[in-house]
Structures are given as C-alpha cells and as structure tokens.
Amino acid sequence: MTPSVAHILGGDPPRVWSFIVTIFGDLAREDDRYISSRILNRLTAEIGVKPEATRVALHRLRKEDWLESAKFGRESHYRLTNKGRKLSREAAPRIYGDTFDRPLWMALYDPGSAAPDGLRILSGMCLVAQEQKGAMNVALDHPLPQWMVGRLVDQDVRSAAKNLHQRL
Known part of the structure; x- marks a missing residue:
C-alpha cells in the first residue's frame, strides 16, 4: 500500500464488497467488460x-x-449483471455528476489559528463541507482549477490512477 493510499484510508480499508462494486462501477459498466480475478x-x-476476502x-x-x-x-473473469449495470448507471450521476447535494466551501482563515476540518490547500485556505465561523467562506459552484487539484491530490495518486486507466 502506498503512503498516499494509507493516508486516504486512514488505516481503515473500505468494505471489500463495496470496493469491488466501486471497481466495476468505475471500470466495467459496459455489457462486455470483464475484469479478471488476477x-x-x-x-x-x-x-x-x-x-481470500476478495474471493x-x-x-x-x-x-x-x-x-x-x-x-x-x-482464469475467472467477472462482469456486472444486468441488475448490477442498472444500479451502477442509476448511481453514476450522483457519484460522477457536477452537482453536489450540499455546497462545498473554500474557507479563508487566519493562518495563525487552528485550521478547520477540511482539505488544506495553502496556509490559511482549505476546502470544507460547511461554512466556518471566523473565516471568509466562499461557496464553490465551479470546478476547481488544476493548480488546486494538484495541491489536494498527490502526484503519485494521480499517476497511479492514470496508469491504471491506461492498463484497463
């Protein structure tokens, strides 16, 4: 496990069942897409x-x-059933869509104070799920600029995702 993956998981791996459903929903929603057990x-x-847990x-x-x-x-290969594809398609807009159930905020706060819970971008700036008392809160209703994405997602995670996408 890479340090970035360990950090993201916080020491608690997701449920195997859920993780496998996510893999298929991300990579193999089409009828003819199989993924090997390997x-x-x-x-x-x-x-x-x-x-054993995967099995x-x-x-x-x-x-x-x-x-x-x-x-x-x-070798065994797996694919989503009609039911699995239907449920994955129904969930896709919520998972991958541009809209959120609730707004995302950029909180600008005093760098000398304690940072609010959120994703730190720079000293005094982080993304949060709700407005923060004592901070200047800016609602984000547009995609994040690439420089900000670069601060939030480590290069090794971006490279691993790109590499995986190319291999599959």
Whole structure:
C-alpha cells in the first residue's frame, strides 16, 4: 500500500464488497467488460485486502446477482449483471455528476489559528463541507482549477490512477 493510499484510508480499508462494486462501477459498466480475478486481487491488495476476502466478496456478489463470472482459459473473469449495470448507471450521476447535494466551501482563515476540518490547500485556505465561523467562506459552484487539484491530490495518486486507466 502506498503512503498516499494509507493516508486516504486512514488505516481503515473500505468494505471489500463495496470496493469491488466501486471497481466495476468505475471500470466495467459496459455489457462486455470483464475484469479478471488476477486484476481484482491486485487492486484489492493495494488497499490491504487478502485474496481470500476478495474471493468471499466475489462469491457474495455473484449470489446477490451483482456479478456474473466466466472462465477464459484457467482464469475467472467477472462482469456486472444486468441488475448490477442498472444500479451502477442509476448511481453514476450522483457519484460522477457536477452537482453536489450540499455546497462545498473554500474557507479563508487566519493562518495563525487552528485550521478547520477540511482539505488544506495553502496556509490559511482549505476546502470544507460547511461554512466556518471566523473565516471568509466562499461557496464553490465551479470546478476547481488544476493548480488546486494538484495541491489536494498527490502526484503519485494521480499517476497511479492514470496508469491504471491506461492498463484497463
């Protein structure tokens, strides 16, 4: 597990079932997109999940009609069922859409004071989920500029995401 992934997870890996559903929702929502058990094990290992736990989660997802499997050669491959694709498509606008259920704020605060809970951009500037008392709060209703995204997401995480996308 990379230090950035460990930091993001805060020591608590997500539930394996949820993580696998997320993988398929992100990478394989189309009818013909399979992901091999080898790739799934490599992805789940990155967050500290053992292959046995991945196997159990895949079994449960098949039993609950989220995934179906097929053998290609000696290796199992998985894809979303019609039900899994339908539920993933329904969730996609909420997950990937440009709108949020609640506003995101940029809080500008005295750098000498305690920082509010949020994502720190610079000294005296962070992103928060609600307005902060004693700070200048600016509602964000547009995408963040790339320099700000660069401050919030480590380069190794961006590179890993790009690399994974190219391989799949």
